Amino acid sequence: MIPSPASVISARKLGLTFKTADGPVTALTGVDLDIAKGDFVSFIGPSGCGKTTFLRVIADLERPTDGTITVNGTTPEDARRNRSYGYVFQAAALYPWRTIEDNIALPLEIMGTPPAERKARIERVLALVNLTGFGRKFPWQLSGGMQQRASIARALAFDADLLLMDEPFGALDEIVRDHLNEQLLKLWAQTNKTICFVTHSIPEAVYLSTKIVVMSPRPGRVTDVITSTLPKERPLDIRETPEFLEIAARVREGLRAGHSYDE
Numbered sequence: 152m153i154p155s156p157a158s159v160i161s162a163r164k165l166g167l168t169f170k171t172a173d174g175p176v177t178a179l180t181g182v183d184l185d186i187a188k189g190d191f192v193s194f195i196g197p198s199g200c201g202k203t204t205f206l207r208v209i210a211d212l213e214r215p216t217d218g219t220i221t222v223n224g225t226t227p228e229d230a231r232r233n234r235s236y237g238y239v240f241q242a243a244a245l246y247p248w249r250t251i252e253d254n255i256a257l258p259l260e261i262m263g264t265p266p267a268e269r270k271a272r273i274e275r276v277l278a279l280v281n282l283t284g285f286g287r288k289f290p291w292q293l294s295g296g297m298q299q300r301a302s303i304a305r306a307l308a309f310d311a312d313l314l315l316m317d318e319p320f321g322a323l324d325e326i327v328r329d330h331l332n333e334q335l336l337k338l339w340a341q342t343n344k345t346i347c348f349v350t351h352s353i354p355e356a357v358y359l360s361t362k363i364v365v366m367s368p369r370p371g372r373v374t375d376v377i378t379s380t381l382p383k384e385r386p387l388d389i390r391e392t393p394e395f396l397e398i399a400a401r402v403r404e405g406l407r408a409g410h411s412y413d414e
């Protein structure tokens with residue numbers, strides 16, 4: 152298979168084996184995947200199946216040892232240099248000694264964005280995540296959900312078309328998580344970004360995604376890619392519809408099939 156030029160991300164026979172003191176650890180093997188512009192793709196699978204590693208390969212934080220991958224039609228290295236993506240980590244990872252707006256400003260300062268433009272962008276991204284008026288607060292003055300929204304705002308400040316999100320809501324309670332899922336879908340619809348989203352939650356994956364990538368561990372492989380049949384407009388109660396439950400059942404089946412109970 153040759154990389155598809157229309158894809159934002161195109162992986163072919165992608166593999167990554169880490170060299171460790173205890174011998175090689177194969178985190179990913181034989182991954183073939185195309186992600187189109189505007190897709191919302193969730194990666195789901197048990198701990199250690201290589202979800203974070205795949206995101207880190209896209210972001211050029213790890214180098215594959217096999218196969219190929221293109222990001223926006225270029226190497227991950229060029230994509231990183233072109234600031235093609237924003238990255239949201241598992242924990243909010245905000246600097247506690249900087250206010251929210253100064254946290255968002257930091258990467259823009261490094262990029263050399265002029266102060267007036269910086270200010271305008273900060274206002275815009277705070278509004279996108281519903282944090283207008285909270286820019287002068289320090290992270291510790293905000294709830295966990297607000298901190299995670301601030302870290303999303305920081306990732307949005309580059310205005311990259313691609314957003315990489317590594318289990319951003321994993322540590323939050325269910326009600327807050329539901330709310331943030333709804334907001335994230337709205338933001339995605341407004342901005343038309345391509346989103347790669349790592350999660351452990353089947354309902355979260357089904358609710359958010361246009362495409363669900365099911366992975367299995369040892370070594371990390373893609374076992375199923377499910378294209379969602381749900382409409383783009385998704386109220387939370389869509390989760391009770393037969394269509395939603397059907398997709399959730401297929402994800403669960405994929406996870407079971409790839410799971411070894413011997414380990």
Ligand SMILES: Nc1ncnc2c1ncn2[C@@H]1O[C@H](COP(=O)(O)OP(=O)(O)OP(=O)(O)O)[C@@H](O)[C@H]1O
Pocket residue numbers: 169170171176177178196197198199200201202203204205371
């Ligand atoms: N830098 C590294 N050196 C050695 N092994 C690593 C390194 N990073 C990850 N691994 C191993 O690669 C495998 C995949 O890890 P990864 O973090 O990508 O999994 P994951 O699916 O994101 O897991 P989780 O859901 O727990 O976050 C694991 O076995 C992990 O121990």
